[in-house]
Amino acid sequence: MALSQSTIPQDFVQLRIFKIIVVGDSNVGKTCLTFRFCGGDFPGNTEATIGVDFCEKTVEIEGEKIKVQVWDTAGQERFRHSLVEHYYRNVHGVVFVYDVTKLSSFHNLRTWLQECEGHAVSTLVPRVLVGNKCDLEGQLEVPSGLAFSFAKAHKMVLFETSAKDPSQSKNVEKIFMSLACQLKAQKSLPYRGSAKLQNSNQKEVGEGTKNTCPC
Ligand SMILES: Nc1nc2c(ncn2[C@@H]2O[C@H](COP(=O)(O)OP(=O)(O)OP(=O)(O)O)[C@@H](O)[C@H]2O)c(=O)[nH]1
């Protein structure tokens, strides 16, 4: 008889871990977006990320609890160099971020895509494109149409959002949930590196999120 998660004693339930990395130029808001998703408010003061920061959030999709592990990477080259290999190793999903008020951050997406491809990330690994800082109306430098065409050409879904605007927090959540839903749909994703539901000593930020697939 097959056991469903609900019939297995909780101590023995294994959670799949989805590793998602967030890349893009320095200052586009990767840390703020990650912080929002993991249950925090908009951080008042952020400093440039050095190397990588992690956050984890347990979400529930169609009855399965999944750990979404977000790797918030440094945008500045001098804080990345020796760690880049680790970012891309066994990655399940990639979030590319640009700043809608800074055209250069959009143009540099090509470099970020090249870096990703240079690390042999399979084309099957789902990616999303995020235009951040949409609250800064009147300062927009990247037209939605341009971003949409880029996203389409690279088979990505585009999200335009703001890590700062509290009314956009659900939208920020959707970015990560859409990736998690795509990954869940890839039934072959193994329980590699999975974590026990209980007895985990890793710090989790925020409450678990119950979700039906938003995608
Ligand atoms: N107005 C506005 N400011 C934002 C938003 N998101 C981030 N910021 C600001 O942009 C600056 C950079 O944000 P971070 O999240 O630290 O940027 P980052 O991409 O992590 O930068 P690195 O760690 O250097 O790669 C900070 O001053 C944030 O307060 C947003 O949605 N709207």
Ligand SMILES: [Mg+2]
């Ligand atoms: Mg950062």
